[in-house]
Amino acid sequence: MIFLKLNPPQAPSRITVHSIVSGLMLLVLLVLCPSAPAQNIQPRPVARLILGPVSGAGYSRPRRVKLEESSPVTTGATKAGAANSPSLDDATQIERRAFEQTNRVRVQNGLGPLVWDSELCRMARIHSEKMAQLGFFSHETPDGMQLKERARANGILHFRVIAENIAYNKGYDDPGGFAVERWMISSGHRANILYIGFQASAIGSYVSPDGSVYLTQVFIAR
Numbered sequence: 413m414i415f416l417k418l419n420p421p422q423a424p425s426r427i428t429v430h431s432i433v434s435g436l437m438l439l440v441l442l443v444l445c446p447s448a449p450a451q452n453i454q455p456r457p458v459a460r461l462i463l464g465p466v467s468g469a470g471y472s473r474p475r476r477v478k479l480e481e482s483s484p485v486t487t488g489a490t491k492a493g494a495a496n497s498p499s500l501d502d503a504t505q506i507e508r509r510a511f512e513q514t515n516r517v518r519v520q521n522g523l524g525p526l527v528w529d530s531e532l533c534r535m536a537r538i539h540s541e542k543m544a545q546l547g548f549f550s551h552e553t554p555d556g557m558q559l560k561e562r563a564r565a566n567g568i569l570h571f572r573v574i575a576e577n578i579a580y581n582k583g584y585d586d587p588g589g590f591a592v593e594r595w596m597i598s599s600g601h602r603a604n605i606l607y608i609g610f611q612a613s614a615i616g617s618y619v620s621p622d623g624s625v626y627l628t629q630v631f632i633a634r
Contacts, residue, residue: 497530498537503615507533509588510615510627514605517596521606529612529632535566536616536628539578543628544620549580570634575604577629587625588615595629609633 503511515525539562543549552558557565559576568574579591595601604610610631618626 496537497534499530500528503528503533504617506588506617506619506625506627507615509586510592510617510629511588511613513589513592514613514615514629517592517605523606523608526610526613526631529614529630531566531568531614532612532630532632533614533616535562535568536614536630537618538562538566538616539628540616540618540626543578543580544618544624544626549578551576551578568632571632573607573609573631573633575607575610575631577601577604579627579629580624581627582622582624584625588617588627591627591629604629604631607631 498507500508500511511526511528518525539553542553546554548554553562559574563569563571563574577595579594581587581590584590592605595605610633612634613629613631615627615629617628620626
């Protein structure tokens with residue numbers, strides 16, 4: 413099972429939004445049903461794609477929003493992950509695979525590879541774990557924190573553009589690689605991955621006891 417969702421670039425500067433393409437949420441559901449007798453049915457992956465509104469054609473002019481000046485917000489999740497800013501060497505197999513596949517498709521499209529950012533990994537892991545444990549799938553947490561607020565809460569205060577892709581899947585041998593594959597066939601997620609302005613990125617994953625994999629991919633330009 414996989415869910416994909418993106419958050420278009422957000423930034424703290426005062427720039428007029430030149431174009432916002434808004435639309436209804438698109439939900440695509442694909443269920444694979446084998447025809448074998450019930451007693452012989454093996455678990456099969458289910459694929460779902462959820463896409464929210466996208467702003468800026470090709471993100472040549474990313475949507476930018478003002479980031480108000482204030483002190484970082486401290487949450488329980490931030491405290492738990494504050495001491496853990498994983499380097500690429502510390503990344504899990506799922507995280508490393510998704511990161512490597514992201515850079516592979518960027519290079520294939522004539523772009524430079526992204527640099528691994530440990531702070532973004534910490535932030536992404538916290539969000540993936542929250543989604544799994546609190547039972548939601550969104551860029552906004554149940555307490556109303558959006559991407560820019562979550563970045564601030566994790567001590568990431570200075571950036572020009574920040575964006576995020578999220579995914580959920582279950583039953584795939586390569587959950588990290590599969591997430592990137594699905595992101596690349598969704599125009600909004602693909603635009604985040606191939607945005608020329610991003611310099612760094614990281615993936616944070618969380619695997620639930622039932623094998624469900626949550627992935628958060630964050631991009632940044634400082």
